[in-house]
Amino acid sequence: MKKVSLLSISGSLRADSTNTLILRKLAEFLPEHVSYELFEGLDQIPHFSPSLPDNAAVTNFKQAIQRADGVIICTPEYAFGVPGTLKNALDWTVSTGELNDKPVAAISASPLNTGGDKALASLLLTLTALGTRRNEDSALSIPNIKLKINSLNQIVDETTLEALKAQCDNLLKIIG
DSSP: OOOEEEEEEESOOOTTOHHHHHHHHHGGGSOTTEEEEEOOOGGGSOOOOTTSOOOHHHHHHHHHHHHOSEEEEEEOOBTTBOOHHHHHHHHTTTTTOTTTTOBEEEEEEOSSTTTTHHHHHHHHHHHHHTTOBOOTTSEEEEOSGGGGBOTTSOBOOHHHHHHHHHHHHHHHHHHO
16 A cells, blocks of 8 residues: 655644644544644744745745645634634745645634634635645535533544544545
8 A cells, every 4th residue: 555644734823722633633534554744833934925035944844745645734713714824834835836736635623603614715715826636525614613522622523523534535535
């Protein structure tokens, strides 16, 4: 079986982020031939400016994407959009193309009934601009996420768990 490498990126910097919790849970759904990395260091990436050279944090981010066969992004919704730190990091890849033709899954999770749908829509627009490879099943919005997690900080909602597994399966299908 071909070795596959996945990179996951949380749009939240909070230590107790439900989005990061979701990404950690995804690792449980992956077959043995898939390696899985949760990117650390989004908060170290400086503001994007085309006139700035890449620094170590930007280089680390770009190299992590380049090494991966596919990427999973899970984001909260801030002020009806993607958190600035995530958008900023993605902006660093616009002119260098690390995400071009890269298989990507996009997930949003929110304590609201809307599931972070505006953040997801914004993220999908950015991913389209970056030339990522996706299909009609490459996006998932999870509403009321706090109601789907128990007191031990574990996702316990079966429908959500099935949807997360389906995201993993779909991304692996796109990777081929």
